[in-house]
Amino acid sequence: MRAPGPSLExxxxxxxxxxxxxxxxxxxxxxxxxxxxxxxxxxxxxxxxITQPLLRIxxxxxxxxxxxxxxxxIVVDADDVAVRSGRVKVSxxxxxxxxxxxxxxxxxxxxxxSQEQR
Numbered sequence: 001m002r003a004p005g006p007s008l009e010x011x012x013x014x015x016x017x018x019x020x021x022x023x024x025x026x027x028x029x030x031x032x033x034x035x036x037x038x039x040x041x042x043x044x045x046x047x048x049x050i051t052q053p054l055l056r057i058x059x060x061x062x063x064x065x066x067x068x069x070x071x072x073x074i075v076v077d078a079d080d081v082a083v084r085s086g087r088v089k090v091s092x093x094x095x096x097x098x099x100x101x102x103x104x105x106x107x108x109x110x111x112x113x114s115q116e117q118r
Contacts, residue, residue, distance in 0.1 A: 013041045023069075025049060034059040034066055044069040072098045 008029035013020050016037050023044035030052050034041050041061075046069060059066050065086075068076060078088045 013043075023047070027051065028055055030054070031056045031058065033057075034061065036061045036064050036066070038063045040065045040067065042067045042069060045074055046071045050074075 008027050010031045010033065011029045012033045012035070013022075014033075014035045016039070018039045019042070020039070021042045021044065023042075025047050026049065028045065028048045028050045032043065032055065034057060036059075041064075057066075057068075059081075070076065076090050078090050081088050
C-alpha cells in the first residue's frame with residue numbers, strides 16, 4: 001500500500017568507508033545514489049513509506065556491498081548491474097499472488113549487491 005503525500009526526488013548514500021543504514025520508517029525517494037569506496041550500505045524497506053511505483057538505485061561500490069532489505073511485494077531488478085568481482089543475488093521466496101507495491105531497478109557497478117527479505 002502506498003502512502004499518500006509528497007515524494008522525495010533523490011537521496012544519496014556516500015561512504016568512504018564503514019557502514020551506513022537506513023531503517024525504520026523513512027520516505028523512499030524516486031532515486032537513490034550510492035557511492036561507496038570501502039564499506040556497506042543497507043537500506044531497509046520493511047517499514048519504509050513507499051509513494052512511487054519505481055525506485056531507481058544508481059550504485060557504484062568499490063570494495064564492499066549494497067544490501068537491500070525488502071518485504072513481500074517489492075520486486076528487485078538487478079539485470080543492469082555490472083559486477084567486476086563479487087556477485088549479484090536476488091531472492092524472493094513469496095509467490096506470484098503477492099501484489100507488487102514497488103519495484104527497485106539497480107543500475108551501476110557493484111562489488112556485491114544482494115537482496116534479503118523479512
